[in-house]
Every structure is written in C-alpha cells, then in structure tokens.
Amino acid sequence: MEFEQGEGKGIIGCNVYPALLKEPLARRKFVSKGPLIIIALSLVPFLVLLISYVGRPMPSVLLFLAKSTAFLAFGGLSMMFLLSSRFTFIDRMFRGLDKSYFTHHILGIAVTTFIVLHPLFLVLRYGGVTSFSDLYFLPWNGTGYLLGYIALIVLAALMFLTMCARLHYQTWLTTHKGMGIVLVLSFVHAVQVGTDINYSTTLQAVTWAYFSVGLSCFLYKLLFYTRTAPHTTGRVERVSDLGSVTDVIVAADEISPELRPGMFFYIDLLISRGESELHPFSVSSIRDGRIRFSIKKSGDHTKRIDPSLEGERIRMYGPYGAIANAYLSSSRPMLWIAGGIGITPFLSMLEHEKRHPSGRSITLIWSVTKVDEAHYTNELDEVATSLDNVTYMLWLSGRSGRLTVDNVFEHTDVDISSSIIVLCGPLHMMYDLSRQFMERGVISHDIIFESFDYRYE
Structure with a gap:
C-alpha cells in the first residue's frame, strides 16, 4: 500500500464535515484510549484557567468565553504537534498512525473554531464602545494583538488548503509547516496580552509547558526526525514495474525486531536525485532479509520510481502500523x-x-x-x-x-x-x-x- 496523495487537481469543494460526524465506525473508534488521552490533555490549560479563578472575581460571561476559547485552542494546538511527531509511543497508543492523524485532523477543526470564536466573543463583549477604534483588542492597538490576528489568518489559510484544495502531497506537506508559525504567534500573543497568565503562576507554567511540547515536537519533525528516528538501512536490490504498481525489494542491513506483517515505513527513495520527500510505503513481504514494498503509481513521486534506483542505499524510518x-x-x-x-x-x-x-x-x-x-x-x-x-x-x-x-x-x-x-x-x-x-x-x-x-x- 502506498499512502501518497495523487497529483494536485485544484479546488474541488470543502469537506467541512469530517468522517467523525458521518461514519458510525469512525465515531466508535474515536472513543478509544488514544483520542481520549489527547482530548484530556488538550483541556488542561482551560481547566487550569478555570481553577485560577478560585478566590477572585469571575469576568463577564462573554469575556470568560473569549478567554476559554483561547486556552482551548492553545491546548489543542500543542497536542496537534505531538500527534504529528511520529513518535513510536503515539503509533502504539493509537494502534496505528492513521488513527493519530485522524485525531489530528479533528483537533485542527476544533482549534480553528476556537480561534475564530475568541475575537468574536471579544467583539460581542465590547461591541457597545462608541468608537470602533476604541476596541483595545484590534490589531493596531499593540503588537500582541497584531500577532494574534496574524496567527488567525495563517491558520485559516492552512485549514482552507487542507479541507478545500487538492494539492500535490509535498505541497500539502510543506504548507503544514506553517503551523509552527501559528504556535509561536499564538504563544507570544497569549503572553503579551493575557492578564490571566500574569496573574496565575500555575497557568503561566502550564502555558510555557504546552508551548515547549508543541515547539519541541515541531522542531523534532522538521530538523531531527531523519537523524534520530528509529530506522533501518538497506540497498535497493530490485525495482519491478508491474503496470499500475511498482515493486521495490530492499536488502536490509538488519531486520528490525519491531517489524511485523502489515506495517509500513517512511522512505525517501529518490534522495539520490536531490529530492527529499518521505513517503509512507507498506511492506508486502519480509523474506530472507529482504523487504518488498508494493507502491501504487499515484503521484509524481511514485511515477519516478524505476530500475535506475537499483543499488542505491536508503533509510527506512519506522516501522509503523497495527493492522495485523x-x-x-x-x-x-x-x-x-x-x-x-x-x-x-x-x-x-x-x-x-x-x-x-x-x-x-x-x-x-x-x-x-x-x-x-x-x-x-x-x-x-x-x-x-x-x-x-x-x-x-x-x-x-x-x-x-x-x-x-x-x-x-x-x-x-x-x-x-x-x-x-x-x-x-x-x-x-x-x-x-x-x-x-x-x-x-x-x-x-x-x-x-x-x-x-x-x-x-
């Protein structure tokens, strides 16, 4: 099996209703250990905010809703980076990376919703101000507010590309690196304008901790994954063109003891040609120290996999998957x-x-x-x-x-x-x-x- 998306086909309409809302199996699988743990962790900043009001006056309802949506968004955003890190424990906790990415997708929709609601509640709260320019949270009233609006715009653009566009796989993957910008801008915005963070040292510590987790996962995936992630090395022994599918047989230097039937690796087969694209390919055979990958020709990358790759040294990151x-x-x-x-x-x-x-x-x-x-x-x-x-x-x-x-x-x-x-x-x-x-x-x-x-x- 080959997980790559096909060639870009332009805008084809937005899928704003994820499978969780449409499919009974998706809903039931979502109520399992992995998603529930991530949801609980996403709620921690909001719960700490709630606890911080013990012993001090609660703000108005609309202002409280604005603050709540901000911390719900920040907690979910940090967990999105954890889910996309490809750490082995995530694969095991969710019984497959596809389930963790599904949860990542749902969290992305929730985070976008919360971030959009955050300024809307503020508009409703301060809508009675006589002059529109007097609304203190507007972007021209401080760097912190400006960064918050930039984070909102960047996130909205990324979600639009995810839900509404048929992009090339690598283009889609590259745009998602912009989520790191959203995390940093959101954190700076929260620290500069968040009065609750300055009031509660516990809330301040939690905010810093979640930012650190999110940023660490982002940097790990961006800079260190290919250097430090579990991997197997090998030599491409044979490439066979079967028509719509290409078989790639790799003579592995060592078979990972973690490798079981049905698992997959992330591989960059074209790295010798100056390309750097990791794609997930499923293992279709494990025999005599050789691993066979059966790869569907579904995009630009996979269509360029040919016998000229025979003899090349490659790294296979993983293995992942729990279907077996x-x-x-x-x-x-x-x-x-x-x-x-x-x-x-x-x-x-x-x-x-x-x-x-x-x-x-x-x-x-x-x-x-x-x-x-x-x-x-x-x-x-x-x-x-x-x-x-x-x-x-x-x-x-x-x-x-x-x-x-x-x-x-x-x-x-x-x-x-x-x-x-x-x-x-x-x-x-x-x-x-x-x-x-x-x-x-x-x-x-x-x-x-x-x-x-x-x-x-």
Whole structure:
C-alpha cells in the first residue's frame, strides 16, 4: 500500500464535515484510549484557567468565553504537534498512525473554531464602545494583538488548503509547516496580552509547558526526525514495474525486531536525485532479509520510481502500523477485505500465515476494478492452495459492481458472528462495508481498518 496523495487537481469543494460526524465506525473508534488521552490533555490549560479563578472575581460571561476559547485552542494546538511527531509511543497508543492523524485532523477543526470564536466573543463583549477604534483588542492597538490576528489568518489559510484544495502531497506537506508559525504567534500573543497568565503562576507554567511540547515536537519533525528516528538501512536490490504498481525489494542491513506483517515505513527513495520527500510505503513481504514494498503509481513521486534506483542505499524510518495486531494476538477466524492497493498488508500477513500456520479460518477478498489490476492474484492463489484454512476470492467491481456484505455472504461461508473483520483500502469502501457489517450485528470492536489517506477527505 502506498499512502501518497495523487497529483494536485485544484479546488474541488470543502469537506467541512469530517468522517467523525458521518461514519458510525469512525465515531466508535474515536472513543478509544488514544483520542481520549489527547482530548484530556488538550483541556488542561482551560481547566487550569478555570481553577485560577478560585478566590477572585469571575469576568463577564462573554469575556470568560473569549478567554476559554483561547486556552482551548492553545491546548489543542500543542497536542496537534505531538500527534504529528511520529513518535513510536503515539503509533502504539493509537494502534496505528492513521488513527493519530485522524485525531489530528479533528483537533485542527476544533482549534480553528476556537480561534475564530475568541475575537468574536471579544467583539460581542465590547461591541457597545462608541468608537470602533476604541476596541483595545484590534490589531493596531499593540503588537500582541497584531500577532494574534496574524496567527488567525495563517491558520485559516492552512485549514482552507487542507479541507478545500487538492494539492500535490509535498505541497500539502510543506504548507503544514506553517503551523509552527501559528504556535509561536499564538504563544507570544497569549503572553503579551493575557492578564490571566500574569496573574496565575500555575497557568503561566502550564502555558510555557504546552508551548515547549508543541515547539519541541515541531522542531523534532522538521530538523531531527531523519537523524534520530528509529530506522533501518538497506540497498535497493530490485525495482519491478508491474503496470499500475511498482515493486521495490530492499536488502536490509538488519531486520528490525519491531517489524511485523502489515506495517509500513517512511522512505525517501529518490534522495539520490536531490529530492527529499518521505513517503509512507507498506511492506508486502519480509523474506530472507529482504523487504518488498508494493507502491501504487499515484503521484509524481511514485511515477519516478524505476530500475535506475537499483543499488542505491536508503533509510527506512519506522516501522509503523497495527493492522495485523488482531491477527497476531488472536486465534479467532479472520475476514480480510482489501480494495486496490490495500492488498499490500495482507500479502505480508498471508506470507506469515504460510510460514507459521495458525489453523484458524482466513478468508481474503480482494476488490479491484479489472483483472489486470490484480498483480498479486497468482501469489495469493498459491498461498490459498497450499493452506486448507485460507480462502481467497478476487472481486472485479468493474464487472460485478461495488462489493457489498451481501456479496460476501453469497460467495463465502464466513461466520461474521465469530470473525474479526479487517478492512484496508479507500475510505469510502471501508466505511460503506463497515456500516453494512454493523447493520448485520457486528460490533465495532471486531472491525479493524487502516486508512492510507492521511488527509481524510
């Protein structure tokens, strides 16, 4: 599986309603340990603000709301940097980086909302001033206020690009570095004009601590990730063009003990050509010290991966991902459904099953548009033939229509009441199937999914 976004296609309309508001599975997965811990940490500055009013008069309602939205935004903003740091403990806490980036996306919307509401509450609070220029919080009344408005404008622009534009992956990634500017400006604004911070040493300490966490995570990701992050080195041994997919086999100097089936690495395959773009690629095979990546040609970067890279030395940062955790830790029957390049983690999981047979029933359904996209069907047929407990079915959506749960029941003997269901593919496919499974009585805990769209469109 290859997580890269495709080529930029201009403005296509804003997605202001994230999957959390639309999809039952997303809502239920959001109420889990990782997101709840981050939400709780995001609330700490606001709670400390609330406690700071013990023993002193409370401000007016509108002024309190203005202060509250400011500290809620600042707490959430700091946690957004923590979520995007790619620290290993984040991957484990969320059971996959895709879940942490989903939470990052939700927090981004919440932070933007709070930052917009902050000056609006002030306008309502001081709206009775006779002269508009007398409103002390306007940008021309001090550097601190000006920096606050600049932070608001920069954040609004970044959120617009995230939710409303189809940018090249690297362009989108580059624009997100502007979030560091928002953090610094917001902090300076808070320290210069925030009377509550000057009144409460505890609130001041918390504000500094959250700023330090956010800034440290930002600088780590920007300057030190490629130098200090866990990584594996190796040599590109073979690059095979399969049509819409490219196979890259890397002879690793050492296989990380953390590497399990279905995981992925961040790799810069074109660094020898003067490019510096880390992209997440899933592992489709781990064998004899060699790691195979199956990469869909979905953008400028991936289309330039060719046999001329053979012999190049590369670094693979990671590994990340948790899609195989249920398979490795449980003996329950498995139903695996892949869409397109989403077959990649299942290839390495089936390879593991072949070497270490579990005996439990495993049914794999791979949905592609047409047969010439099913580059690994012979490999999958071979595994299914050699193992009595594995059933493999290829679904051609161009001929038979979009895969549904009714199709699953019609063509397989899966008992969904006892099975763990693992989905990997386009978001619309996974959410559509998850809704159908839950309508059939499957609990959300028994549905595992991994997304390869980090922008959640």
